[in-house]
Amino acid sequence: MAWTKVGTVREVPVGTMKQVTVDEEKITVYHLEEGFYATSDVCTHASEYLSTGSLDGRIVACPKHGGKFDVTSGAAVAFPCVVPLEVYPVEVRGEEVWLDFE
Numbered sequence: 001m002a003w004t005k006v007g008t009v010r011e012v013p014v015g016t017m018k019q020v021t022v023d024e025e026k027i028t029v030y031h032l033e034e035g036f037y038a039t040s041d042v043c044t045h046a047s048e049y050l051s052t053g054s055l056d057g058r059i060v061a062c063p064k065h066g067g068k069f070d071v072t073s074g075a076a077v078a079f080p081c082v083v084p085l086e087v088y089p090v091e092v093r094g095e096e097v098w099l100d101f102e
């Protein structure tokens with residue numbers, strides 16, 4: 001486990017998401033009403049970046065074919081996505097957002 005600073009709270013307002021890169025992996029950080037979450041940014045269907053899609057509550061929609069995931073669990077919740085996303089622990093430390101990436 002390796003905690004890495006990936007940005008600040010102000011960079012990701014509530015209801016938005018942002019792509020970050022950790023060890024060459026593309027990860028999306030989401031700021032929901034209930035807190036911060038992070039998943040792989042790469043859609044498990046056909047490798048589109050989810051951070052270029054849309055976020056509605058805890059559901060991110062892929063821009064390529066409209067598949068959806070619950071960003072709090074990584075679960076695929078709409079076809080054609082069936083394989084869950086990798087999820088990563090996130091902590092807010094003061095104004096900083098940290099992510100645990102192995």
Ligand code: FES
Nearest residue numbers: 043046062065067
């Ligand atoms: S690439 Fe994401 S739904 Fe197809």
